Amino acid sequence: MNANTPAKVLSLNNVEVVYDHVSLAIKGVSIDVPEGGMVALLGANGAGKSTTLKSISGLLIAERGEVRRGELQFLGRSIGALSPQERVRLGIAHVLEGRRVFEHLTPDENLIAASAVRGRHDTSRNKERVYSYFPRLHERRTVASGYLSGGEQQMLAIGRALMTQPKLLMLDEPSLGLAPFLVAEIFQIISRINKEEGLSVLLVEQNAVAALEIVSHGYLIESGRIVMHDTAETLKKNPDIREFYLGGAKAKSFHDIKHYSRRKRWLT
Amino acid sequence: MDWALLAESAVNGGLVGLMYSLVAMGIVLIYKSSSVPNLAQGAMTMLGAYVVLAFANNAKAPIWLAIILAIVTMFGVGMAIERVALRRLAGRPIIMILMMTLGLEILLRAGSMTIWGGTGRPMPIGISDDPLFLGPLLINRTYAVGAAVAVAMFALFVLFFRTRMGVVLRAISDDYTAAWSVGISVERGVALSWAMSAVVATIAGVLWASVQGVDQSLAQLLLKGVTVAVLGGLDSIGGALLAGILLGIVEGVAASFLDPLLGGASRDLVDAAMLILTIMVRPHGLFGRHDIERI
Amino acid sequence: MLFRQAGIFHTNYAADRALFPISADRWMIGILLLCALAAPLLVNSLYVSSYLLPWLVWTAGALGLNLILGWAGQFHLGYAAVMGIGAYATVHATRAGIPWEIAIVLGGATASIIGIGFAFAALRVKGLYLALSTLALQFVMDWVISHVPAISGGTQATLQAPDIRLLGWPVTSDAGLYYVALIWCVMVTSFMLNLRRTALGRALIAVREKDFAAAVIGVNSFYFKLVAFSTSSFIGGVTGAILIGTFYHAVTPEQFSVDVSIQALAMVIVGGLGSIIGSYFGAAFILLMPGAMNTFISWAATQFGFSFSIETLAHLPQALYGALIIAFLLIEPLGLGKIYSNIRDYLLVWPFGYVKK
């Protein structure tokens, strides 16, 4: 680490998470998010990406999971023992996988519900800000959110997180199930928020192509372990990443299966 | 056929039905915020009435003060029930939760009996027994007051669910985890809904007690409350109001036909039949929400 | 435990899948059965008829309810009504001169047929709604039983049950009645033990875990729900008949009211959902508790110089009963059966507890 490394907003050190006292979901994950930076966490299904985010936001309690080892620091402060609310109040916002908007509430009410930890007059200011990022939500602010389109719901989920005035925004697969142009739009808005407000972003994605375009650094997680960490540029060039996550390289013939498994093993 | 009698039993039935709605509203309040069906609502109603009597008789408070003190006390009781009994059960199978509310029912009912004894006592809240004349119809004054209170409570709750706190409670009922993720204190929200429901129970308890006295039979309002709540759609306050009127009328009219045929006491049968019919034909009730499914 | 599992190896599948694969278990069961058979000789007949007998009958009832609740995962808040149907049908049949052995089967069959009504509710709705509709059916049954004179013999009436005759021999002694209860309890227990090992039992569990997933793997949940409800209602009906025949000797509607349904439910929950040995513990606990509470309260009253009013004394046990149900749900939701198996697991390796981890 050289002297001009930016200050860290979030740092995970060797975090281990266990569900139901038995199943080990992540095994010693270490991640740093620099202040105002954008970092991606990539990995296949079941690698432990969502679990990592939940360990940061404290939502493991909802699924009988616990952080059994390691340290979680947010703005230099250990947050391992805090409740989800206290973490939100400190400035951690978690946009859940699969959108999860409050379906029977209107977008407007979704935003109001999400400002429970902030003061009343912050609410209207924050709401305006969210609507300026997502004008489409403003148009549809009076219908039940359950009837919004997938893209609109995702916007609402992000807007809802912004209502808590976060310093760190964690997004879990925001591109899930969306058309490519919507993905592009949403990613563009995310990077705009990052630039305009200096908000740090931790982005979890399966869609590595889109993610690596907007982040500065990336981590690769496999079977609960971080197996690679580098700048986005380097990651994009890495042949293994290209092969397994960017869908690049040439088609494989079955003769190369051995080669495939060798690569895979090396990764883990 | 005696039309006047029929009309009278329909009107009085509707008013009684609104008083059932008061019990049902308590069930709806809790269900709406935590999807817990509270089978102890009847016992809470009974406890509320006993607490009012305790303040009025033992502490010699005037009845209006006793009612206010009881409301405050029951608010605390509701919070405590959530804290002690329900919080640890979050996320457990529904059978455990149902059994918990049944356990609470037994505890609250028998507990009140243990403390205050089982002999019936009057609850004088100063409503005269003389009937009200509405044209040719005789109307029970207490029922009329009870119905008015039910409508007022309904209006209050509709307004409440538009406030910030109300929106938060609705958010909790939609998705616990998402509520946590935006910093909502789910536990406190659910506790608040129990507390409000205990307050509604107290009010229902006072009104019903002034009709039939304070004793164990107040707890049997549970069946009426559940039937009305399900018929209205378990999470709809407005549904509880309308379903109450509907059940009251059906019960009143059916009883005036069936009682002579079946030798009395046909009301409970009508309730149970309504409950079964609703569940079989339209489980989400008249106004309950379907889960939104987008195509 | 008094034995070790070490050194027990099965060399064929039959031995491995035996009901009790460990020979020490077989010995213990045998000894327990012998004790049960000898009980009327060893124990004061007052205890036999007022504690052991109702315990055995209620255990059979709890097992029947456990079949529907613990195995098939379907709610039933109207089990007492089903038991009542069996009881009334049997009493009427014997009064009409049908031999008792046949009458209880008829009672069970009647309960089973009406119990299918509950199953139809279960086919339409699940979870909470099923619970409420079975509760409502309980109220309807209560009402019908007490308001139709042809069934109850008039309102507020008590219908005398004729003495039990088995193969023409009257059974009236305490010991004889106790053996009737014992035989029924053993029959139900062995049925339930074997059920676990059959395709039916596994299908029921599949339905419990996930209706839809069960359908995908080819389990017809419609059929299995019907089977589960009718089987459990049969057990309930016969249990109700035996409860009347051996214990109450007369039948009234209150014996099968909604409170009794809740009591049966409490036995299953306190004992442990799906646990057979738990049903024994649960039934014992719920039956013995009121008596034990009364004794304890009067002991405490004399000890500490309280004096309770009659009303307090009448209601306090009930309040404590509610409190205990709550305590169980909070402390050990899987009930006494789970506590037993924890203790057993601990003792099996004692004092070498660390070998397990």
Ligand SMILES: Nc1ncnc2c1ncn2[C@@H]1O[C@H](COP(=O)(O)OP(=O)(O)OP(=O)(O)O)[C@@H](O)[C@H]1O
């Ligand atoms: N509530 C839970 N209880 C038990 N195990 C869980 C739970 N949630 C996740 N796991 C396990 O933890 C591991 C990591 O899951 P996680 O959801 O973090 O994966 P992911 O990387 O987010 O996958 P995806 O891309 O599919 O969302 C998986 O093996 C999963 O089976």
Ligand SMILES: [Mg+2]
């Ligand atoms: Mg995930």
